[in-house]
Amino acid sequence: xxxxxxxxxxAAFLSLVGTAATVPAQQQSLPQADAALYASEPxxxxxxxxxxxxxxxxxxxxxxxxKHQFDCRECHTTFHAYNPRKDNFAEIMPDCTQCxxxxxxxxxxxxxxxxxxxxxxIKAPTLAGVxxxxxxxxxxxxxxxxxxxxxxxxxxxxxxxxxxxGSIPFCSECHQPHFETQAFTGCASCHPVHQPLAIPFAIDxxxxxxxxxxxxxxxxxxxxxxxxxQVGCTECHxxxxxxxxxxxxxxxxxAHSKTMLDKFPRCLDCHLDAHDLPTxx
Ligand code: HEC
Ligand code: HEC
Ligand code: HEC
Ligand code: HEC
Ligand code: HEC
Ligand code: HEC
Ligand code: HEC
Ligand code: HEC
Ligand code: HEC
Ligand code: HEC
Ligand code: HEC
Ligand code: HEC
Numbered sequence: 001x002x003x004x005x006x007x008x009x010x011a012a013f014l015s016l017v018g019t020a021a022t023v024p025a026q027q028q029s030l031p032q033a034d035a036a037l038y039a040s041e042p043x044x045x046x047x048x049x050x051x052x053x054x055x056x057x058x059x060x061x062x063x064x065x066x067k068h069q070f071d072c073r074e075c076h077t078t079f080h081a082y083n084p085r086k087d088n089f090a091e092i093m094p095d096c097t098q099c100x101x102x103x104x105x106x107x108x109x110x111x112x113x114x115x116x117x118x119x120x121x122i123k124a125p126t127l128a129g130v131x132x133x134x135x136x137x138x139x140x141x142x143x144x145x146x147x148x149x150x151x152x153x154x155x156x157x158x159x160x161x162x163x164x165x166g167s168i169p170f171c172s173e174c175h176q177p178h179f180e181t182q183a184f185t186g187c188a189s190c191h192p193v194h195q196p197l198a199i200p201f202a203i204d205x206x207x208x209x210x211x212x213x214x215x216x217x218x219x220x221x222x223x224x225x226x227x228x229x230q231v232g233c234t235e236c237h238x239x240x241x242x243x244x245x246x247x248x249x250x251x252x253x254x255a256h257s258k259t260m261l262d263k264f265p266r267c268l269d270c271h272l273d274a275h276d277l278p279t280x281x
Pocket of ligand 9: 209211212213234237
């Protein structure tokens with residue numbers, strides 16, 4: 001910067017300061033009465049206005065309010081009435097029972113202990129909050145587990161439902177399939193999870209399942225040339241471990257005399273192996 005420019009700037013600055021100092025103080029203009037401003041009556045606050053001052057509550061309801069997306073004043077029949085000296089906060093806050101019956105039974109009447117944010121009604125209560133009460137609300141599952149004891153009965157609900165309330169675990173988290181390519185989606189068709197040993201055998205069960213444990217009978221049955229090779233395991237064994245009567249399908253074959261059967265009461269005395277009947281050819 002040249003010396004000349006510095007001098008010019010300094011002069012300009014001094015002249016500005018000088019001007020401000022020499023002008024007399026402006027008179028403040030006084031407010032003018034305007035009756036038009038008071039022509040109308042104040043209107044009740046709109047929801048939008050509640051939201052301007054309480055943006056957090058508005059946003060909670062907007063995003064997670066679910067069926068609570070109605071006007072604040074449906075719940076807050078009294079508001080802006082809190083007085084620390086009266087210590088009346090609880091008194092002026094809405095009570096869930098204004099609108100709800102005790103829907104989970106009388107025991108669980110401290111609604112906010114689980115539904116911690118009334119403005120976010122669809123937010124599921126935390127797992128920790130409901131932990132000790134699962135079977136209070138889910139009586140069916142509790143009963144299933146105790147009606148037919150299994151190793152699952154010895155687990156606690158949250159051993160399996162462990163991520164959040166309402167989460168469903170996969171069998172594959174803890175188990176191997178019976179044979180290599182078995183899909184986990186089918187497990188529950190044989191093992192209703194809260195009663196995994198009440199195993200219903202359906203005709204259309206994938207019989208390779210049996211091979212996982214009965215690895216002697218399965219290949220024998222698969223290879224037999226007798227007609228029982230076309231009868232599925234579960235057509236004969238309608239329940240696990242249930243042994244069928246031959247006569248349930250065959251009756252008494254006409255070619256078999258009563259004297260013969262009296263002498264050999266067990267069909268397998270002659271037919272030897274249900275899974276691989278001896279045949280002529
Ligand atoms: C479904 C009923 C319900 C609705 C709808 C509702 N509230 Fe609330 N609100 C409550 C309850 C219950 C409490 C008391 C919470 C507590 O005790 O922790 C509360 C507390 C409050 C509080 C004070 C405590 C705090 O959390 O800061 C404010 C402010 C508030 N609500 C604003 C609003 C506004 C604004 C709206 C509308 C945008 C609204 N509420 C809609 C039920 C409701
Ligand atoms: C101009 C701003 C403003 C508006 C508009 C406003 N509030 Fe408030 N509100 C406040 C302030 C400030 C408080 C006290 C501090 C706090 O709790 O956030 C308060 C407190 C509250 C409380 C808790 C304490 C009490 O005394 O009730 C509730 C509930 C509440 N407001 C509801 C509402 C509702 C419902 C509306 C709309 C009908 C609304 N407010 C509109 C500013 C506002
Ligand atoms: C002004 C009435 C009113 C009040 C007060 C109220 N609710 Fe509701 N709530 C409703 C209505 C209406 C529904 C929808 C119908 C139903 O599920 O019964 C609902 C639904 C719910 C739902 C299900 C939400 C959804 O979208 O599926 C929960 C959870 C709930 N309320 C909890 C509470 C709790 C906890 C309180 C107290 C903090 C409360 N409510 C206070 C009216 C109210
Ligand atoms: C011990 C915890 C707990 C308490 C206490 C509790 N709730 Fe719930 N509530 C739950 C759980 C968990 C759900 C299921 C939430 C979900 O679907 O994710 C639920 C769901 C609801 C629903 C939705 C109903 C449905 O079938 O989807 C309403 C409404 C509700 N609660 C109201 C209340 C009210 C009102 C109170 C107080 C009287 C209350 N709750 C007390 C845990 C609780
Ligand atoms: C206060 C009552 C309550 C308690 C306590 C509770 N739940 Fe729930 N739960 C509900 C309600 C209500 C629903 C949603 C409605 C339904 O599907 O039954 C639900 C839903 C579920 C679902 C999803 C159901 C589905 O069909 O997808 C599972 C899983 C579940 N709860 C497991 C648990 C477990 C595990 C616990 C304990 C850690 C528990 N719940 C505690 C009330 C409760
Ligand atoms: C061994 C793991 C395991 C245990 C222990 C367990 N569950 Fe489940 N639960 C599951 C699985 C897996 C499903 C999904 C079942 C399906 O889709 O067929 C389920 C489903 C559910 C459902 C949804 C409805 C239904 O019956 O399909 C509820 C509710 C539930 N469980 C509650 C409970 C409760 C309450 C307990 C404890 C008393 C419990 N569970 C113990 C694994 C378990
Ligand atoms: C969180 C882990 C977990 C999940 C998820 C789980 N289980 Fe189990 N399950 C176990 C444990 C632990 C045992 C006991 C194992 C043992 O003693 O070897 C068991 C045992 C069993 C048994 C034998 C029961 C008995 O009393 O002998 C069957 C059948 C079974 N599970 C099937 C399933 C099926 C099907 C699923 C999915 C729908 C499933 N499990 C999900 C942990 C789990
Ligand atoms: C066709 C029916 C069927 C299907 C499908 C099935 N299982 Fe089984 N599972 C059985 C039978 C039968 C047993 C033996 C029960 C007994 O010993 O009383 C068994 C036993 C079990 C056992 C306990 C014994 C062991 O091997 O540890 C587990 C765990 C098990 N199954 C898991 C599964 C899983 C995981 C799936 C899905 C990938 C599945 N099962 C699919 C029929 C089935
Ligand atoms: C996870 C292993 C497992 C699977 C899979 C399995 N079983 Fe079994 N099964 C057993 C066990 C263990 C026994 C008891 C063996 C004993 O008592 O010597 C048994 C016994 C039987 C018995 C009765 C045996 C007797 O001596 O009375 C029949 C029948 C049977 N299983 C059929 C089947 C059929 C059919 C399937 C396929 C749909 C199947 N099992 C799948 C483990 C399994
Ligand atoms: C045509 C009917 C029939 C079919 C199909 C059949 N079984 Fe059997 N199974 C029987 C009969 C009957 C017995 C009793 C045999 C005895 O008393 O010696 C039996 C016995 C068993 C036993 C226990 C005794 C033993 O021999 O170890 C097992 C395990 C078994 N079957 C598994 C299976 C499996 C797995 C399949 C399919 C691969 C199958 N069965 C197919 C009728 C059948
Ligand atoms: C679930 C029904 C069922 C049961 C139980 C059953 N069978 Fe059969 N059996 C059949 C069918 C189906 C055929 C084929 C019939 C045909 O094609 O004419 C058959 C065929 C036979 C044949 C002719 C074999 C051939 O290859 O030509 C003999 C022998 C026989 N069964 C004996 C028995 C004996 C012994 C038992 C008891 C251990 C028995 N069956 C249990 C359904 C059954
Ligand atoms: C004393 C030996 C003996 C006894 C016991 C016996 N069978 Fe036979 N069964 C035979 C002979 C031999 C044949 C003819 C074999 C052939 O033609 O291959 C035969 C054929 C059959 C056939 C196929 C031809 C037909 O007549 O339909 C069936 C099915 C059959 N037996 C079922 C049974 C049943 C069910 C029992 C028990 C109630 C039984 N058998 C007991 C020896 C016996």
